[in-house]
Amino acid sequence: MRFPGSFVTASVVVTSLAAASNGRLRRPAVMAASTPSVDTSAPELSNTSWLNADHPLRLAGLRRRAVLLNFWVFTCYNCTNTVPSLVEFDRRYRDRGLTLIGIHTPEFPPYAGEHDKGNVARALAKLGITYPNAQDNDRHTWDTYGIQYWPSFVLIDKRGKIRYTGYGEFHLNDAEFRTWDGRIRELLAE
Amino acid sequence: MSRTLVAVLLIAVAACGPAAPFHLAVEHGRVSRLRLVGAPGARINARLKPALELEDGTVLRFDSPHLTPDSAYFFDAPTVDAPLGDTPHTGIVRASVCSAGEQLCRTFAVAVRF
Numbered sequence: 352m353r354f355p356g357s358f359v360t361a362s363v364v365v366t367s368l369a370a371a372s373n374g375r376l377r378r379p380a381v382m383a384a385s386t387p388s389v390d391t392s393a394p395e396l397s398n399t400s401w402l403n404a405d406h407p408l409r410l411a412g413l414r415r416r417a418v419l420l421n422f423w424v425f426t427c428y429n430c431t432n433t434v435p436s437l438v439e440f441d442r443r444y445r446d447r448g449l450t451l452i453g454i455h456t457p458e459f460p461p462y463a464g465e466h467d468k469g470n471v472a473r474a475l476a477k478l479g480i481t482y483p484n485a486q487d488n489d490r491h492t493w494d495t496y497g498i499q500y501w502p503s504f505v506l507i508d509k510r511g512k513i514r515y516t517g518y519g520e521f522h523l524n525d526a527e528f529r530t531w532d533g534r535i536r537e538l539l540a541e
Numbered sequence: 542m543s544r545t546l547v548a549v550l551l552i553a554v555a556a557c558g559p560a561a562p563f564h565l566a567v568e569h570g571r572v573s574r575l576r577l578v579g580a581p582g583a584r585i586n587a588r589l590k591p592a593l594e595l596e597d598g599t600v601l602r603f604d605s606p607h608l609t610p611d612s613a614y615f616f617d618a619p620t621v622d623a624p625l626g627d628t629p630h631t632g633i634v635r636a637s638v639c640s641a642g643e644q645l646c647r648t649f650a651v652a653v654r655f
Contacts, residue, residue: 426589427646428613429639458589458648462600465589500645507590520644 356469391514393418393507394495398454398485401517402472408483410511413450417538418507419531422454422487422498424465425474429520430502434478436521436528440535448509448539456493458501504531507536561651562638565593566618573625576618577603577636584614586637586646591619593653594633599623603636614639630655 393410401407410418421437423430441451457465464470466488475484487493495525496505499518506515515534564584567576575593579585591603603619631654639646 367584426586426637427639427643428611429646458646459592459635463589463592471654500647502645518645537643 370436391512393505393511393513396452396485396492398487398492400468400486400488402455402468402475402484402486403481405527408450408452410507414511415509416448416450417444417454417509417535418450419535420452420454420494420496420505420507422456422493422496422503422505424456424458424501425471425478426458426463426465427501431474431478432503432520432522434480435448436523436531437482438479439523440532443532444539445482449535451482453480453482454487454492455484456487456490456498456501466480479495506531506534506538509541514538559644561649562640563568563634563636563649565634565653565655567655569625569627571613571624572622574620574622575601575603576620577634578618579638581616583643584609584639584641585619587615587619589637591634591636593632593634595630620652 395410396408399407419437419440421433423433425431437451437453440449445451455465455471457463459465461467464488468486471484471486474480485492502520503518504516505513508514515531517527517531519527521531562580563585564578564580565592566576566578568576576592577585585591587605587608593601593603595601601623603621605615605617605619607616608614609616631652633650634653635648635650637646637648
């Protein structure tokens with residue numbers, strides 16, 4: 352039976368991945384409290400499929416380097432618009448102690464093609480990305496870090512502590528770019 | 542050909558979840574036309590075409606030839622035609638939405654019955 356001219360209410364919401372956030376990134380569980388004793392250790396990466404890396408990277412192997420995680424997906428315009436800035440950070444600071452890691456996290460199920468390693472590889476080549484990228488097809492890393500938006504960023508210091516988080520598109524030399532640039536330099540100087 | 546228009550409202554009832562920034566309009570006929578209508582200010586990602594995942598496993602993808610100049614978003618409501626018949630359907634509408642004024646994308650997955 353149809354309901355001409357009437358409204359039919361959807362049965363139930365299965366999920367909404369954009370949960371309310373009051374405009375702020377939901378911090379990882381380890382960042383939830385504000386007391387000095389809170390453990391801000393960055394959760395270890397467990398991704399097994401990587402591009403631009405000859406072996407899976409682990410944060411434990413990157414101590415004494417600052418690490419910038421970029422949660423992104425190639426179908427996200429805000430993400431790809433930010434890539435030139437990230438490529439520039441990599442160019443400026445890789446040799447000075449920054450490791451930039453893309454965490455490629457699909458938005459849709461596999462039918463959309465975001466899970467396909469070949470598609471990710473083509474996107475990296477097209478965008479000029481030479482820094483390592485992990486495929487986060489099961490969203491384990493995304494969930495572990497409590498990420499909600501594409502793109503998002505987590506900056507980890509040389510001791511493996513989360514120091515800065517944020518989200519949203521930025522561009523070469525705009526205010527947000529300069530803010531992240533300053534944060535990176537701060538951590539590299541420690 | 543006569544058509545019956547049914548609008549399916551998508552209501553976010555999950556705790557702390559925002560309302561979905563779109564609704565699904567279904568125009569029934571020999572072939573049903575489904576239209577995903579964005580709320581004001583909601584830009585639907587055209588690089589990741591919205592999907593309707595039906596209960597039988599069928600996945601329908603919405604599309605439109607009319608995009609914003611940067612080809613990133615739909616300029617008008619994307620549609621998909623499907624021979625759905627007269628039986629009620631349930632499914633999940635999935636869309637990537639980047640609201641105007643925000644520089645980020647969010648994914649919404651919402652159950653529908655129509």
